[in-house]
Structure formats: C-alpha cells, structure tokens
Amino acid sequence: MGQSLSIRQLEAWYGTNQTLKGINMEIAANQVTAIIGPSGCGKSTFVRCINRMHETLPGSKVKGEIILNGESIYGQDPVSLRKTVGMVFQKPNPFPSMTIFENVVAGVKLNGMRNRQNLQTIAEKSLRMAALWDEVKDRLNYSGMSLSGGQQQRLCIARALAVEPSVLLMDEPASALDPIATMRIEELVGQLKSEYTIVIVTHNMQQAARIADTTAFFLNGELVEHGPTSEIFTNPRDKRTEDYITGRFG
Numbered sequence: 001m002g003q004s005l006s007i008r009q010l011e012a013w014y015g016t017n018q019t020l021k022g023i024n025m026e027i028a029a030n031q032v033t034a035i036i037g038p039s040g041c042g043k044s045t046f047v048r049c050i051n052r053m054h055e056t057l058p059g060s061k062v063k064g065e066i067i068l069n070g071e072s073i074y075g076q077d078p079v080s081l082r083k084t085v086g087m088v089f090q091k092p093n094p095f096p097s098m099t100i101f102e103n104v105v106a107g108v109k110l111n112g113m114r115n116r117q118n119l120q121t122i123a124e125k126s127l128r129m130a131a132l133w134d135e136v137k138d139r140l141n142y143s144g145m146s147l148s149g150g151q152q153q154r155l156c157i158a159r160a161l162a163v164e165p166s167v168l169l170m171d172e173p174a175s176a177l178d179p180i181a182t183m184r185i186e187e188l189v190g191q192l193k194s195e196y197t198i199v200i201v202t203h204n205m206q207q208a209a210r211i212a213d214t215t216a217f218f219l220n221g222e223l224v225e226h227g228p229t230s231e232i233f234t235n236p237r238d239k240r241t242e243d244y245i246t247g248r249f250g
C-alpha cells in the first residue's frame with residue numbers, strides 16, 4: 001500500500017544556492033501528485049530530498065522535516081529508506097551489462113534475496129505491473145539495452161517496483177519518450193496508484209492534467225499552490241499559477 005508524506009518547512013541548498021525555501025506540503029497515500037513549474041524552480045531537488053539523494057551531493061544541505069507514514073525519514077538510514085521510496089529518472093538507465101531479468105531483480109538481490117524461484121516470481125510480477133511482461137517474457141536473458149527507450153523506462157519502473165516500495169518518485173519519466181511510449185507510461189501511472197503513492201515531476205501540463213489527482217506549482221524554490229488538479233488548471237487561487245498555466249512565462 002502507498003504511504004502518505006508530510007513535508008514541513010523543507011529547505012535545500014547546493015552550496016550557497018538555496019533551491020528550496022520552506023516547502024510545506026501534504027502528499028496523500030495512493031494518489032498521483034504532479035510537481036510542475038518552470039525550469040530551475042526546484043522540482044527535481046524536491047523529489048531528490050524525499051529519498052535523501054540530494055544530501056549525497058558534496059556541498060548540499062537540507063533543513064526541515066519529511067514525515068513518511070508518521071515517521072521522520074531522517075530517523076532511518078538512506079539505504080533502507082530507498083527500499084520504501086523508489087525512484088525513476090528522466091533518462092531510462094538500465095544497468096548496461098545486465099540482462100532484462102537481472103535488471104529487474106538487481107535491487108532485491110542486493111537486499112539479500114538469492115532463491116532463483118523467488119527471484120523469477122518477483123521478476124514476473126514486477127514486469128507485469130510495469131506492463132512489460134508480454135513484450136519481454138521470451139527474451140528475459142537479452143541485454144536490458146536491447147529494448148526500445150519506452151521499454152527501457154518500463155524496465156526501470158519494474159526494477160523500482162521489485163523491491164516493493166510504498167512511494168514511487170518519478171522525475172520526468174516520459175520526457176525522453178515518443179508519444180506512444182509516453183501514453184503507456186501515463187496509463188501505467190494510473191494503474192499503479194492503487195498500490196503506490198506517486199509523485200511525478202513533469203514539464204508537460206497536459207500530462208499533469210491527465211494523470212494527477214493533485215498538482216503542486218513550484219516557483220523559485222517555493223510552493224506557490226497545491227490542490228486538486230482540476231482546480232489548479234481551471235481556477236487557480238494565485239495569479240502566478242494562472243500566469244504559468246496560461247503560458248505567460250516558463
């Protein structure tokens with residue numbers, strides 16, 4: 001099941017450059033939350049804080065609190081946090097030397113699972129959830145790199161799902177894909193939300209409108225507005241949101 005997130009007074013820096021300036025935001029379980037806003041407003045930084053990846057960069061700093069299902073993410077070690085909070089990146093990044101099968105089970109193997117039968121069960125389940133099974137079931141031992149871009153991205157989603165996270169962070173997961181592959185990813189996001197809490201960064205406002213239950217508009221490291229997607233796009237409360245969604249800037 002998905003878990004809820006509560007972001008409190010979150011601030012983040014790269015060196016002296018403050019990129020998040022006190023974000024307060026509630027993210028409901030089993031919903032799709034879209035993060036929109038112009039380039040450089042802090043969308044990627046925000047999702048990278050949620051799985052504690054931002055902190056790994058030299059010179060970076062984070063302040064504030066992120067509560068996952070009632071508990072601070074800073075009370076657990078980042079490696080175990082990332083089992084609960086999975087991430088899919090903009091560019092599909094399958095492990096190049098691994099087969100399709102090995103890619104999907106890489107995380108579970110790292111967590112100590114060795115039983116071949118169990119690994120096969122997990123691989124099939126994850127590939128089915130990522131809507132890729134039918135396309136790859138006869139070539140699980142081919143290289144992950146032999147797949148198309150859209151298939152590689154679904155492979156990366158399967159890899160993230162295999163460790164059974166509660167939250168799935170997606171940082172522009174379809175921006176490198178063609179319209180058909182993008183549509184498959186969007187359909188998939190809609191199906192996955194019954195099991196996961198999904199936070200998706202997107203540049204594409206139509207995409208946010210199609211798939212997100214709630215949408216958050218970021219600007220210059222601040223959260224301007226967060227609400228039901230239909231309201232953000234039809235009746236925003238803040239003039240800056242209106243200007244952005246009507247294409248006046250960004």
Ligand SMILES: Nc1ncnc2c1ncn2[C@@H]1O[C@H](COP(=O)(O)OP(=O)(O)OP(=O)(O)O)[C@@H](O)[C@H]1O
Nearest residue numbers: 014017019037038039040041042043044045046057
């Ligand atoms: N590795 C980094 N080192 C230093 N500054 C960075 C780094 N990554 C991002 N920044 C800066 O942090 C700010 C926020 O960047 P971030 O990537 O979070 O924005 P974004 O909204 O995701 O942008 P985009 O839509 O272009 O991906 C920007 O000013 C950017 O220049």
